[in-house]
Amino acid sequence: MSGLVDTHCHVHDESYPLEREGVFRRAREANVRRMICIGTGMKDSQLAVKFAEKHEGVWATVGTHPHGERCTEECLVGIDERIAVLKELAERKKVVAIGEIGLDYHYKPCDRKVQIELFEAQLQMACDLRMPIVFHVREAYEDFFAVIDGFSGIRGVVHSFSDRVENLEGVLRRGLYVGVNGLATFTKDVTQLEAYDRIPLEKLLLETDAPYLTPAPYRGKMNEPAYVSLVARWVAKRRSKTLDTIEVITTQNAKDLFEI
Numbered sequence: 001m002s003g004l005v006d007t008h009c010h011v012h013d014e015s016y017p018l019e020r021e022g023v024f025r026r027a028r029e030a031n032v033r034r035m036i037c038i039g040t041g042m043k044d045s046q047l048a049v050k051f052a053e054k055h056e057g058v059w060a061t062v063g064t065h066p067h068g069e070r071c072t073e074e075c076l077v078g079i080d081e082r083i084a085v086l087k088e089l090a091e092r093k094k095v096v097a098i099g100e101i102g103l104d105y106h107y108k109p110c111d112r113k114v115q116i117e118l119f120e121a122q123l124q125m126a127c128d129l130r131m132p133i134v135f136h137v138r139e140a141y142e143d144f145f146a147v148i149d150g151f152s153g154i155r156g157v158v159h160s161f162s163d164r165v166e167n168l169e170g171v172l173r174r175g176l177y178v179g180v181n182g183l184a185t186f187t188k189d190v191t192q193l194e195a196y197d198r199i200p201l202e203k204l205l206l207e208t209d210a211p212y213l214t215p216a217p218y219r220g221k222m223n224e225p226a227y228v229s230l231v232a233r234w235v236a237k238r239r240s241k242t243l244d245t246i247e248v249i250t251t252q253n254a255k256d257l258f259e260i
Helices: 019-029 042-054 077-092 112-129 142-150 165-173 191-200 225-239 243-258
Strands: 004-007 032-037 058-061 096-105 135-138 156-158 177-180 203-204
Touching: 004 191, 004 203, 004 225, 004 243, 019 032, 019 096, 019 225, 032 042, 032 225, 042 058, 042 191, 058 077, 077 096, 096 243, 142 165, 142 225, 156 225, 165 177, 165 191, 191 243, 203 225, 203 243, 225 243
Parallel strands: 004 032, 032 058, 058 096, 096 135, 135 156, 156 177, 177 203
Antiparallel strands: none
16 A cells, blocks of 8 residues: 555544544545554553554554653552553554653653653563654653663654754664654744754654644644645655655655554
């Protein structure tokens, strides 16, 4: 099956406002043939798996986002039991990765020690299961690199990358893929644009993060998987490549990482 892949969306979420049949129809019309629904917590991961199991061309990830739990010591109570539940979910046929997990120091207050401990527990789960990881990293690259360097065999994607070249190089040195979404189409930050231009095509994945980060020219509207085609067009124009070239390369990247 050819076509584009939305490697990161949240259309399974109960609060997602668009009617799902219309979402799938518009995705097909835009040549988006696969999508991955991303878990951000215990309940949300269960919803993502159930949603994927009901729909062809849809897969899921399971995990706890760094802000998917209260960022206090309380969220570590019962962590072993929660990891066991996530591990059981991860073994379902339609689950292709652990995520989104990581570190996010943007919001205050933020207990970094708690985030790191939760992150490490889920990294160990991914390693035990030999599964790829969908990473969320925001204003935390120094600790992120230090943590993942303590584990062997890590593979995955840093989703919604929007940082500087130095951190991009750190991501690439570790063999990780880089997820690009609608943010790239409207940012005016030259530092971000420089980093986007440096992503090797063989390490590029396309995503929407729907319902967030709607690409130009539809800012202000609800994001959906069909719009990953706009991200692909932006990349093609930026790189002076054909849309077909971007489709073939990024879809193969998604197949290689997620085995979909």
